[in-house]
Amino acid sequence: MAAEIDIRSVTKTYHRGGEALRVLDELDLQMEGATFYALMGPSGSGKTTLLNLVGGLDHADSGQVVVGDTDLTDLDGSGLARWRAEHVGFVFQGFNLLPVLSARENVELPLLLAPLSRQQRREQAERALELVGLADRMDHKPRELSGGQEQRVAIARAIASDPQVILADEPTGDLDRTTADAVLDLLQRLNRELHKTILMVTHDPQAAGYADKVIHLDKGKLGRIDDNRKATGTGGRS
Amino acid sequence: MPWRLLFRNVLGHPVRSLLTIGSVAVAVFLICMLHAVTSGLTRTLSAAASNRLVVQSAVSLFVDLPLSYQQKMAPVPGIEAICKWQWFGGRYEQDKGGFFAQFGIDPETFLPSYPEITIAEGSYDEFAKNRSACVVGEALARKYDWQVGQTVPILGTIFTRNDGRPWEFTVAGLYKSSSASIDEQTMYFHYDYLRESLETGGASGPQGVGVYVLRLAPGTDPLGVQQAVDGMFENGPQRVQTTTEAEFNRQFVSMLGDVPTLLQMVGGAVLFAIFFAVLNTMIMAGRERTRDLGVLKALGFTNGVSAALLVAESLLVCSLGAGLGVLLGLVLEKPFQVATAAFIPGFGFDTNTLLLGAGIAVAIGLLSGLVPGWRAAKLTTVGALREVG
Ligand SMILES: Nc1ncnc2c1ncn2[C@@H]1O[C@H](COP(=O)(O)OP(=O)(O)OP(=O)(O)O)[C@@H](O)[C@H]1O
Ligand SMILES: [Mg+2]
Numbered sequence: 001m002a003a004e005i006d007i008r009s010v011t012k013t014y015h016r017g018g019e020a021l022r023v024l025d026e027l028d029l030q031m032e033g034a035t036f037y038a039l040m041g042p043s044g045s046g047k048t049t050l051l052n053l054v055g056g057l058d059h060a061d062s063g064q065v066v067v068g069d070t071d072l073t074d075l076d077g078s079g080l081a082r083w084r085a086e087h088v089g090f091v092f093q094g095f096n097l098l099p100v101l102s103a104r105e106n107v108e109l110p111l112l113l114a115p116l117s118r119q120q121r122r123e124q125a126e127r128a129l130e131l132v133g134l135a136d137r138m139d140h141k142p143r144e145l146s147g148g149q150e151q152r153v154a155i156a157r158a159i160a161s162d163p164q165v166i167l168a169d170e171p172t173g174d175l176d177r178t179t180a181d182a183v184l185d186l187l188q189r190l191n192r193e194l195h196k197t198i199l200m201v202t203h204d205p206q207a208a209g210y211a212d213k214v215i216h217l218d219k220g221k222l223g224r225i226d227d228n229r230k231a232t233g234t235g236g237r238s
Numbered sequence: 239m240p241w242r243l244l245f246r247n248v249l250g251h252p253v254r255s256l257l258t259i260g261s262v263a264v265a266v267f268l269i270c271m272l273h274a275v276t277s278g279l280t281r282t283l284s285a286a287a288s289n290r291l292v293v294q295s296a297v298s299l300f301v302d303l304p305l306s307y308q309q310k311m312a313p314v315p316g317i318e319a320i321c322k323w324q325w326f327g328g329r330y331e332q333d334k335g336g337f338f339a340q341f342g343i344d345p346e347t348f349l350p351s352y353p354e355i356t357i358a359e360g361s362y363d364e365f366a367k368n369r370s371a372c373v374v375g376e377a378l379a380r381k382y383d384w385q386v387g388q389t390v391p392i393l394g395t396i397f398t399r400n401d402g403r404p405w406e407f408t409v410a411g412l413y414k415s416s417s418a419s420i421d422e423q424t425m426y427f428h429y430d431y432l433r434e435s436l437e438t439g440g441a442s443g444p445q446g447v448g449v450y451v452l453r454l455a456p457g458t459d460p461l462g463v464q465q466a467v468d469g470m471f472e473n474g475p476q477r478v479q480t481t482t483e484a485e486f487n488r489q490f491v492s493m494l495g496d497v498p499t500l501l502q503m504v505g506g507a508v509l510f511a512i513f514f515a516v517l518n519t520m521i522m523a524g525r526e527r528t529r530d531l532g533v534l535k536a537l538g539f540t541n542g543v544s545a546a547l548l549v550a551e552s553l554l555v556c557s558l559g560a561g562l563g564v565l566l567g568l569v570l571e572k573p574f575q576v577a578t579a580a581f582i583p584g585f586g587f588d589t590n591t592l593l594l595g596a597g598i599a600v601a602i603g604l605l606s607g608l609v610p611g612w613r614a615a616k617l618t619t620v621g622a623l624r625e626v627g
């Protein structure tokens with residue numbers, strides 16, 4: 001199978017106060033489609049930076065980032081914006097729902113960028129919310145929801161426009177164990193049932209256990225890649 | 239463009255939005271009223287007729303001229319008619335707090351000198367025939383509900399009747415004016431009625447004429463007449479100053495100080511204050527939305543949309559405010575006009591006033607939206623989410 005995400009010799013350097021910090025150092029990494037990856041590593045190892053490059057939120061200094069059949073290094077700012085709208089969904093640690101919009105409206109937001117009628121937008125948003133088990137919370141504002149529910153709304157928003165790739169940066173970082181497990185279950189289902197390619201940054205080994213493969217990053221270099229399916233024979237927990 | 243988000247952002251901070259809308263409304267209302275005053279003054283000035291000269295005392299407008307001057311000026315070539323004007327300064331019995339102007343004039347020369355006046359009701363002939371008759375502006379008649387034929391008691395302040403009773407004028411006609419040079423809030427009566435009362439001892443007060451208005455024959459050079467009249471009384475007994483009507487009006491207006499400039503300065507100051515208030519609010523709103531904007535960009539919204547959201551919000555709030563302010567102005571225009579007619583000639587909204595209100599809304603809205611909008615456009619998702627998160 002062709003690699004869904006292909007990172008070729010990518011370097012990213014930040015400059016602060018005349019000091020250059022090489023966060024990613026000629027990184028090479030291939031990820032397959034329809035696979036659930038966890039990305040682990042010490043704080044400051046460049047996990048978020050890598051996620052941002054794959055999501056087209058930032059440019060690499062050198063090397064190539066190819067997702068699907070798009071070379072992101074070819075795209076400019078607005079090209080990347082258009083690409084993001086169609087091809088990736090983001091889930092953040094802090095949920096990042098817009099507080100003034102209801103759950104349904106938050107999920108509808110990315111659909112405004114798709115050529116859909118009002119009715120279609122509404123239906124598609126409702127379907128996504130049903131999928132994450134929040135059919136009865138559609139008209140609630142974020143502040144009327146629990147953290148776990150908020151994160152599920154955020155996941156619904158990430159999948160609303162049906163992107164192939166979902167990028168999650170510590171999605172369970174702010175949640176307790178039980179709630180975190182529910183969210184991880186949900187991500188796993190998206191991978192198993194809808195065949196999404198998921199890249200999830202996490203510090204939590206238990207969370208990483210839900211993934212098919214665990215990528216270890218250290219000081220901008222690729223460490224080992226564990227295959228949970230080989231280890232357990234069944235493909236992770238649950 | 240996520241319109242719903244735009245409206246929700248405005249509604250999401252009802253107090254802040256209402257305060258901003260309210261302050262823009264007050265500012266626009268104030269500026270429209272100031273504009274209505276200055277444009278009213280300008281209209282009055284520019285409406286002045288070029289074939290009328292005003293002869294007044296060289297000392298001051300408040301010094302009367304001798305009655306005998308009329309005969310002396312009459313032979314000056316180019317003068318077609320002379321009309322006396324005398325300020326009466328009376329108070330209406332039924333509304334002593336209210337104020338409107340009354341003038342004693344010469345009925346035979348008044349109407350022919352002021353073609354902008356037409357009689358809407360009653361008859362000018364009746365007025366001319368009856369010594370104690372008067373004509374009043376339509377607006378004034380409406381204000382006090384005066385009918386043709388009614389007798390109106392006016393208390394003299396400068397000219398008092400010796401029997402202690404008010405003067406009585408019978409309304410013979412209501413007039414309309416097609417020009418800002420003559421308002422519709424004034425009462426005109428016979429100068430001779432006043433003069434006779436003074437001469438026969440029925441009343442006391444200064445004897446003389448406030449100003450003489452000269453109507454020039456077509457084709458007359460006003461400068462020549464001006465010089466002839468001024469020269470005629472060069473050696474007294476009372477020196478005069480002859481001016482065009484436009485110049486006279488300008489003088490009259492400038493007695494209030496340089497009101498238009500002052501009002502413009504006040505308006506400008508209000509505008510500045512409100513601009514900074516709105517700008518500050520919008521910058522605050524933009525900062526608060528940093529995370530939201532980062533999320534929008536992550537979802538694929540462009541920099542342009544991010545900026546447009548803030549600019550549109552600012553425009554929306556300012557337009558609502560301006561709309562409210564103009565509406566308030568339109569509602570209060572008439573009452574204000576009636577209340578101030580005597581000392582603010584020509585007060586009224588015109589197209590320019592409304593355009594000014596709309597222009598202020600757009601200008602303040604755009605400028606205050608562009609600052610946070612610019613920041614929103616430059617913001618990167620990565621930066622925005624790191625900053626707060
Ligand atoms: N905009 C920036 N300017 C300068 N340095 C930056 C910038 N963004 C990130 N860094 C630095 O780059 C390094 C990698 O950051 P990154 O956020 O990718 O780490 P991470 O692996 O996600 O860490 P964590 O687990 O704490 O989230 C850190 O040392 C960070 O301080
Ligand atoms: Mg991170």
